[in-house]
Amino acid sequence: MARTFTILGVEARPVRVEADVRQGLPAFALVGLPDAAVRESRDRVRAAIANSGFTFPQQRITANLAPADLRKAGPGFDLALAAAVLAASNQLPAAALADVALAGELALDGTIRAVPGTLAMAEAAVRAELRAILVPVACAAEAALARGATVIPIERLQQLTLLGGPDEPGAAIPPSPNGARNHAGPDLADLRGQPALRRALEIAAVDPAAALRR
Amino acid sequence: MRSRSRRSILPPLSDDEALEAARIASAVGAPVEPVALGRRRPFRAPHHTISTAGLVGGGVPPRPGEATIAHRGVLFLDELPEFNRDALEALRQPLEAGRVLIARARHRVELPCRFQLVAAANPCPCGRGASSGDCTCPPQAVARYEAKLTGALSDRLDLAIAVEQPDLTALADERPEDSATVRERVIAARERQEARNGGRANAEVPSESIVLGPGLQRLLADRGGALGLSGRGRARVIRVARTIADLDGAEEVGEEHLLEALHLRRRHER
Numbered sequence: 001m002a003r004t005f006t007i008l009g010v011e012a013r014p015v016r017v018e019a020d021v022r023q024g025l026p027a028f029a030l031v032g033l034p035d036a037a038v039r040e041s042r043d044r045v046r047a048a049i050a051n052s053g054f055t056f057p058q059q060r061i062t063a064n065l066a067p068a069d070l071r072k073a074g075p076g077f078d079l080a081l082a083a084a085v086l087a088a089s090n091q092l093p094a095a096a097l098a099d100v101a102l103a104g105e106l107a108l109d110g111t112i113r114a115v116p117g118t119l120a121m122a123e124a125a126v127r128a129e130l131r132a133i134l135v136p137v138a139c140a141a142e143a144a145l146a147r148g149a150t151v152i153p154i155e156r157l158q159q160l161t162l163l164g165g166p167d168e169p170g171a172a173i174p175p176s177p178n179g180a181r182n183h184a185g186p187d188l189a190d191l192r193g194q195p196a197l198r199r200a201l202e203i204a205a206v207d208p209a210a211a212l213r214r
Numbered sequence: 215m216r217s218r219s220r221r222s223i224l225p226p227l228s229d230d231e232a233l234e235a236a237r238i239a240s241a242v243g244a245p246v247e248p249v250a251l252g253r254r255r256p257f258r259a260p261h262h263t264i265s266t267a268g269l270v271g272g273g274v275p276p277r278p279g280e281a282t283i284a285h286r287g288v289l290f291l292d293e294l295p296e297f298n299r300d301a302l303e304a305l306r307q308p309l310e311a312g313r314v315l316i317a318r319a320r321h322r323v324e325l326p327c328r329f330q331l332v333a334a335a336n337p338c339p340c341g342r343g344a345s346s347g348d349c350t351c352p353p354q355a356v357a358r359y360e361a362k363l364t365g366a367l368s369d370r371l372d373l374a375i376a377v378e379q380p381d382l383t384a385l386a387d388e389r390p391e392d393s394a395t396v397r398e399r400v401i402a403a404r405e406r407q408e409a410r411n412g413g414r415a416n417a418e419v420p421s422e423s424i425v426l427g428p429g430l431q432r433l434l435a436d437r438g439g440a441l442g443l444s445g446r447g448r449a450r451v452i453r454v455a456r457t458i459a460d461l462d463g464a465e466e467v468g469e470e471h472l473l474e475a476l477h478l479r480r481r482h483e484r
Contacts, residue, residue, distance in 0.1 A: 006275075007241050007275075008275055008276060008321060008323050009241075009271065009276050009277070009278060009316065009323035009325050010237055010238050010241040010278055010282065010326070011323070038232065046482055069320075070321075071274065071275050071320065071321075073275050111471055116240060116241055116242060116243035117240055117241040117243075118240060119236055119237050119240035119241075120237050120240060120241055120248065123237070131349045139240075141246075142236065142240050142246040142250065143240075145233065145236055145246070145250055147233075169299060173463075175247075175250070175251055176251075184281075186222065187392050187393045188222060188390065188391065188392060188393040188396055188473045189221060189389075189390055189391065189392035189393065191390065192380065192385050192388045192390055193380025193381060193382075193385045193388060194377060194380060196376075196377075197375050197377055198390065198396075200373045200375045200478060201223065202223065202396055202399070202400060202461065203373060203454065203457055203458055203461065203478070204330060204332070204372075204373055205224050205225075205370075205396075205397075205399050205400040205409065206403040206404055206416075206457050206460060207407075207416050207417050207453065207454070207457040209417050
């Protein structure tokens with residue numbers, strides 16, 4: 001079992017990815033209301049596992065995205081799905097996945113691509129009292145903005161074997177605001193000959209809920 | 215350009231605001247650094263062909279609309295009368311509440327959308343204006359155009375300005391203040407406002423909590439009656455007057471503040 005999240009609006013909802021591997025004709029079934037992108041995830045996962053030094057089990061695999069009544073969209077489940085398959089086929093210790101969440105899209109060669117919503121996911125991981133969340137390297141800075149979150153940047157699928165061990169990638173450091181706070185762009189000094197408009201812009205700037213028409 | 219220079223006089227996002235805006239940017243796959251680190255307020259200017267779901271959010275699974283992406287920033291609707299009527303009407307309740315509840319059979323999702331609405335419109339479809347004498351628009355087209363500007367959404371717009379053709383000779387000599395100067399004044403006024411309201415903006419407090427002297431009450435009743443102010447319009451005029459007084463550094467709302475607020479409320483002849 002692997003934990004991940006799906007974004008509904010701007011909130012992250014927890015999703016568990018379960019995988020069952022048993023004797024039978026080789027097949028890979030995915031249930032739990034996946035949309036087209038999630039269903040295609042099976043082909044990415046198969047190739048990424050094979051290309052990352054693991055073995056894709058030639059058995060009957062059933063993967064379930066729970067809760068089953070929540071519609072799952074997007075490619076963000078790839079990493080968790082791969083992890084669940086690897087754990088179910090004894091290529092990863094299940095215990096290593098028990099207290100972490102994973103989010104990321106897989107490339108066929110096993111590299112991990114950015115997915116949207118990792119900041120909300122990292123916050124949800126904190127609320128769920130998970131040890132850490134693994135996110136694509138490109139998303140690590142934004143996910144690390146979540147207060148109290150341990151964000152582990154992950155670049156390739158192989159790195160899952162380091163999870164929980166001494167060589168686990170270090171947690172991302174939250175970026176600090178760059179003091180410059182530059183307001184590049186047009187300057188109000190260029191707005192000439194419109195004193196009434198300038199005045200209204202100034203009033204509107206003081207009161208953020210006032211609405212302006214011109 | 216004018217509406218873009220709007221953002222440069224806004225105070226930077228606070229820590230909490232920056233986190234809220236970053237969460238939304240992250241969820242829609244937009245760059246997070248400008249809001250989270252640069253503390254720049256979002257500025258969204260969707261094209262007028264935008265759908266209702268694109269503006270306020272929706273779809274399966276529900277995704278945030280432009281109103282939510284503009285959270286804590288500015289939503290600029292250029293060519294307001296060209297927008298789809300349903301999309302504009304859908305903005306009414308979110309403007310008041312600062313959030314959108316997307317309720318469908320399968321899910322309920324709440325999206326934050328505390329944005330400032332800025333809108334621009336031509337006086338008529340051809341852009342020359344009926345009063346110019348050069349307007350070629352048929353009267354029905356002008357009426358249809360204006361119909362989009364009146365009514366419930368318009369009632370929620372606090373400041374209206376007719377932008378005239380500037381006097382070109384005066385332009386060359388004018389040296390108006392730059393954004394940094396104005397921003398300082400804005401930040402000082404916001405601090406006064408938040409100190410008085412316990413951290414809230416004037417537009418977020420009940421208008422009854424803003425004290426007007428008896429003379430001003432009478433003035434508001436007279437002028438408001440002439441303007442045909444609704445109850446909501448009256449409350450909004452009071453808040454804008456308080457904001458103008460804050461810019462002035464005044465403890466109490468004065469007559470000149472109220473008159474300016476009423477003036478900005480006035481719907482211009484087209």
